[in-house]
Amino acid sequence: MTSEKILSAARKLFEQKGYDNTSVRDIATLADVNVALINYHFESKENLFLAILEQSLDATRMKLTSINDGSDPAEEKLRKVVAVYAEKVFSHCQFYHFVQRELQNPDRHKLREHMTRIVSKNNKEFKHFIESAQESKEFKKDVDVDLIIATLFGILYQTTHEFISKRYRKPNEKDDAFRARVEKFAYELLLLQLKK
Amino acid sequence: MTSEKILSAARKLFEQKGYDNTSVRDIATLADVNVALINYHFESKENLFLAILEQSLDATRMKLTSINDGSDPAEEKLRKVVAVYAEKVFSHCQFYHFVQRELQNPDRHKLREHMTRIVSKNNKEFKHFIESAQESKEFKKDVDVDLIIATLFGILYQTTHEFISKRYRKPNEKDDAFRARVEKFAYELLLLQLKK
DNA sequence: GTGTATTTTAAACGCTTGTTTAAAATTAAA
DNA sequence: TTTAATTTTAAACAAGCGTTTAAAATACAC
Numbered sequence: 001m002t003s004e005k006i007l008s009a010a011r012k013l014f015e016q017k018g019y020d021n022t023s024v025r026d027i028a029t030l031a032d033v034n035v036a037l038i039n040y041h042f043e044s045k046e047n048l049f050l051a052i053l054e055q056s057l058d059a060t061r062m063k064l065t066s067i068n069d070g071s072d073p074a075e076e077k078l079r080k081v082v083a084v085y086a087e088k089v090f091s092h093c094q095f096y097h098f099v100q101r102e103l104q105n106p107d108r109h110k111l112r113e114h115m116t117r118i119v120s121k122n123n124k125e126f127k128h129f130i131e132s133a134q135e136s137k138e139f140k141k142d143v144d145v146d147l148i149i150a151t152l153f154g155i156l157y158q159t160t161h162e163f164i165s166k167r168y169r170k171p172n173e174k175d176d177a178f179r180a181r182v183e184k185f186a187y188e189l190l191l192l193q194l195k196k
Numbered sequence: 197m198t199s200e201k202i203l204s205a206a207r208k209l210f211e212q213k214g215y216d217n218t219s220v221r222d223i224a225t226l227a228d229v230n231v232a233l234i235n236y237h238f239e240s241k242e243n244l245f246l247a248i249l250e251q252s253l254d255a256t257r258m259k260l261t262s263i264n265d266g267s268d269p270a271e272e273k274l275r276k277v278v279a280v281y282a283e284k285v286f287s288h289c290q291f292y293h294f295v296q297r298e299l300q301n302p303d304r305h306k307l308r309e310h311m312t313r314i315v316s317k318n319n320k321e322f323k324h325f326i327e328s329a330q331e332s333k334e335f336k337k338d339v340d341v342d343l344i345i346a347t348l349f350g351i352l353y354q355t356t357h358e359f360i361s362k363r364y365r366k367p368n369e370k371d372d373a374f375r376a377r378v379e380k381f382a383y384e385l386l387l388l389q390l391k392k
Numbered sequence: 393g394t395g396t397a398t399t400t401t402a403a404a405c406g407c408t409t410g411t412t413t414a415a416a417a418t419t420a421a422a
Numbered sequence: 423t424t425t426a427a428t429t430t431t432a433a434a435c436a437a438g439c440g441t442t443t444a445a446a447a448t449a450c451a452c
Contacts, residue, residue, distance in 0.1 A: 002399080002400085020216045020217075021216075023438075023439065023440080024439080024440060024441085025438090025439085025440090033400085034400060034401055034402080035401095035402095035440090035441090036400075036401075036402085036441080036442080036443090037399080037400065037401090038440090038441095039440080039441060039442080040399075040400080041399095044440080044441080045439095045440065045441090097296075100293075100357060103357060120363065123363060144377070144381055146363070146364035146365075146366075147351070147355070147364060147377070147378065147381045149364070150351060150354040150355050150364050151347065151350065151351050151354070151385070153350070153354050154347065154349070154350025154351045154352075154353060154354035154355075155343070155346060155347050155350045156350075157350060157353065157354065158346040158347070158349050158350035158353065159343070159346050159350075161296060161299060167316065167319060167342070168342035168343060168345070168346050169342075170342075181340070181343070182343065185340055185343045189347070189385075189389070192388070193385070198429080198430085219408075219409065219410080220409080220410060220411085221408085221409085221410090229430085230430060230431055230432080231410090231411090231431095231432095232411080232412080232413090232430075232431075232432085233429080233430070233431090234410090234411095235410080235411060235412075236429075236430080237429095240410080240411080241409095241410065241411090
């Protein structure tokens with residue numbers, strides 16, 4: 001019970017403000033528990049964060065695997081994969097931006113190492129999807145798979161920056177309309193690169 | 197003299213470690229000056245950062261304007277614009293990643309407001325380039341200009357994440373070879389979207 | 393009900409942060 | 423050389439951080 005309260009408060013705050021800007025006291029206040037309980041249940045702030053990250057990325061990977069294992073044509077699988085990532089990034093954009101940024105912080109060795117390990121499992125699943133669609137000759141072979149994956153993430157992360165959302169958003173465009181536009185744009189751009 | 201020493205030390209550290217992870221004492225040590233001199237010359241850490249950001253973005257904007265004012269065909273201008281941004285982002289990737297991230301931190305109002313103002317001047321210059329190439333009928337009209345710009349930044353930021361560089365990089369690929377690959381990929385992808 | 397483990401609490405610890413202070417040193421002007 | 427203004431210094435300030443402690447409260451087994 002206490003652990004769950006801490007986890008959910010911490011997830012909310014990490015997503016909103018990132019790791020550095022979230023203090024354990026913030027978390028304790030929102031979770032309505034004593035500060036010391038965070039260290040009692042999770043040993044450290046770092047451990048708490050890794051627990052949350054692992055939960056989140058595991059859920060994503062399960063979705064990817066299930067798409068991969070399905071019998072859709074590659075085009076439809078691609079659409080679904082893009083949708084999964086768009087959902088993830090748009091719903092928790094600050095959190096994922098933080099993950100991205102923290103991954104290149106040369107200081108926090110341990111945190112970074114652990115994060116890289118978790119993240120790369122998911123990337124592998126994505127790459128596997130494209131490569132098997134290439135083997136079944138649904139996608140072109142002469143493409144830079146890695147840079148295509150980077151392009152998708154790049155578009156999603158870039159458009160979810162709050163300031164850029166406003167800038168790149170059409171006037172009076174609603175959140176979900178904007179997300180749909182980005183999703184469609186990314187899907188079509190990727191398909192144009194991949195489809196034979 | 198002292199101001200310059202502080203500026204150059206601060207630029208180096210902000211680029212390496214971001215804003216939060218750079219303390220004024222770090223800066224003072226590297227610049228070999230007393231800590232108090234930072235506040236004496238720049239009033240605050242925040243002001244110091246903004247001074248550096250402004251310098252850097254002004255230089256970029258000048259390059260963009262000069263490309264815009266040149267007489268190259270739109271295709272060549274695009275290649276040059278991509279090169280300018282690739283140079284900027286690859287050479288100072290941690291710094292720009294931090295700027296991106298900090299721009300969406302809802303806490304630091306003042307810093308964010310000031311940064312947005314500086315950044316948006318540069319984005320406007322970029323958009324202006326594409327739109328004038330559309331008017332001269334060198335580029336297609338029915339494209340989502342904002343999302344195309346977002347795509348370029350997205351690719352550059354994404355591929356410069358240190359951990360992703362390693363992941364997306366071909367085995368044994370050198371830094372400059374990787375950058376050239378990304379630059380070419382981005383240029384061709386954008387051209388494919390824009391060219392008639 | 394008694395005794396043992398687990399959980400929670402308030403308080404403090406040690407450290408780092410950006411900034412300020414007031415005196416000392418340096419520079420420039422008269 | 424004297425005076426005033428500028429720059430540099432060491433020290434301290436106040437606030438925030440993650441974490442630890444030792445006692446109090448609660449839960450659970452026998």
